Amino acid sequence: MDLWRAMLNSRQVWFWAFAPILGSVAGLLYAQIFDVEAFSAAIRGAFVGAPILLYERGNVLSRWRDAIRQAATPFFIVATIATYVLMILVGNAAAGTVLHHLFGYMRTAREAMALSESGLVYALVVSALVTFVFRVRDLIGPSLFTSLLLGRYHRPTKEERIFLFLDVSGSTHFADRHGDLETQAYLGQIFSALALPVRRSQGSIDDYIGDMALVTWPMHRGMRDAACLRCVFDFAAVLKGQAPMWLARFGQVPEFRAVLHCVWVVTAENGLERHKIAYFGDVVNTTGRLESLSKTLGEPVLVSGDFLDSIRELPLDLAAENLGFYAMRGRNEPLEVSAIRLRAKNSSGV
Known part of the structure; x- marks a missing residue:
């Protein structure tokens, strides 16, 4: 059993490292679409996308995720998007803090943590698509x-x-x-x-x-x-x-x-x-x-x-x-x- 747990843990560690990379790619795509600075968009993408990917993988908030996956589809969609919105806000605030204190981005941390309307819309649209895809995946396996x-x-x-x-x-x-x-x-x-x-x-x-x-x-x-x-x-x-x-x-x-x-x-x-x-x-x-x-x-x-x-x-x-x-x-x-x-x-x- 120890070997089995070690094997599982190694896969989880790998995904914890890989999730921020995927989030950064989504951030770079946002930078291309809305013509914004790529570096900050990649950092925000990593902080926003990684928690969502880890959540869907079952690495964070697994009990909450498993509970709503068993619910009716309308409740599942509303609860999942609400969870995503919370992760988006918290992740963006964390990204803004890092950008300001480590890279001198914006004059104050408060400005750096602000989420633009286009950023919020982009994050919500991507989240809705991810929710739909994962719900279909759950329904058919x-x-x-x-x-x-x-x-x-x-x-x-x-x-x-x-x-x-x-x-x-x-x-x-x-x-x-x-x-x-x-x-x-x-x-x-x-x-x-x-x-x-x-x-x-x-x-x-x-x-x-x-x-x-x-x-x-x-x-x-x-x-x-x-x-x-x-x-x-x-x-x-x-x-x-x-x-x-x-x-x-x-x-x-x-x-x-x-x-x-x-x-x-x-x-x-x-x-x-x-x-x-x-x-x-x-x-x-x-x-x-x-x-x-x-x-x-x-x-x-x-x-x-x-x-x-x-x-x-x-x-x-x-x-x-x-x-x-x-x-x-x-x-x-x-x-x-x-x-x-x-x-x-x-x-x-x-």
């Missing part, structure tokens, strides 16, 4: 949004991918006790909690099917430092850490079953008015049958032999138990499966 934008799968592409089926245990019994509306609220909260572990592992939630989420990774990304497996156990840790909230709100802490399988598939864009990335091959059927097998075996985390062979070396805190071969409907040969578990810590906590 970051990975799908990027793939559609770049036309990555406009032509069918053969690639090796990892698939995770994550099924919420006991949702039918929960529905019998609490009704459909409360069950949907329950599942919605669970899938919201899943978003952060998936984002940390650089995966993509491709679909929700009832009480199950389908998550995928390109092979190289999901296998790097066992990111796809880390996602599963990271999610379990999130649910455990939020146990008091779940008990207070729903009367129980969610449990789930997870199965992972990897295979070559053909990936392509489908549809015209509603685009979707589709996967062609037996992977979905096989992974679905693995999920049924995990229920029969009583194993919360199950992986195929193909997956385990591809990952080569498990992280030190995880252990695999080979459960043998099982016949799968639609496959000519039995499939080898293994259970993945956290290693028990010894008395020294290692």
Whole structure:
């Protein structure tokens, strides 16, 4: 887990350094459009743009960001633009202070901190566009949004991918006790909690099917430092850490079953008015049958032999138990499966 946290922190440090550069570029664009002094515009862009980019990345004000992302779109837009305006005003004031005290810009710090009408309009227009783009990205999923934008799968592409089926245990019994509306609220909260572990592992939630989420990774990304497996156990840790909230709100802490399988598939864009990335091959059927097998075996985390062979070396805190071969409907040969578990810590906590 320490290596996993270090990897995440290194990516965060990289983006903290990169965000001001992107902000400066936006400032230089403003200088070109409105014919103002480039250096001060770049400094203002860095101080104004960096907080907004870090906010959208989830590095600052993450709880507030996650809360409004779950709200209805009109409230999300108003709350996000209000957040941006506050960041614009504070960032511009900080930039003016730096420009005055370090570079002698303007006669007083108050003058240097003043925001011109064109600057405010430019910042608000850019903020509105960023809000719209990120809302669309949230609605269709970051990975799908990027793939559609770049036309990555406009032509069918053969690639090796990892698939995770994550099924919420006991949702039918929960529905019998609490009704459909409360069950949907329950599942919605669970899938919201899943978003952060998936984002940390650089995966993509491709679909929700009832009480199950389908998550995928390109092979190289999901296998790097066992990111796809880390996602599963990271999610379990999130649910455990939020146990008091779940008990207070729903009367129980969610449990789930997870199965992972990897295979070559053909990936392509489908549809015209509603685009979707589709996967062609037996992977979905096989992974679905693995999920049924995990229920029969009583194993919360199950992986195929193909997956385990591809990952080569498990992280030190995880252990695999080979459960043998099982016949799968639609496959000519039995499939080898293994259970993945956290290693028990010894008395020294290692």
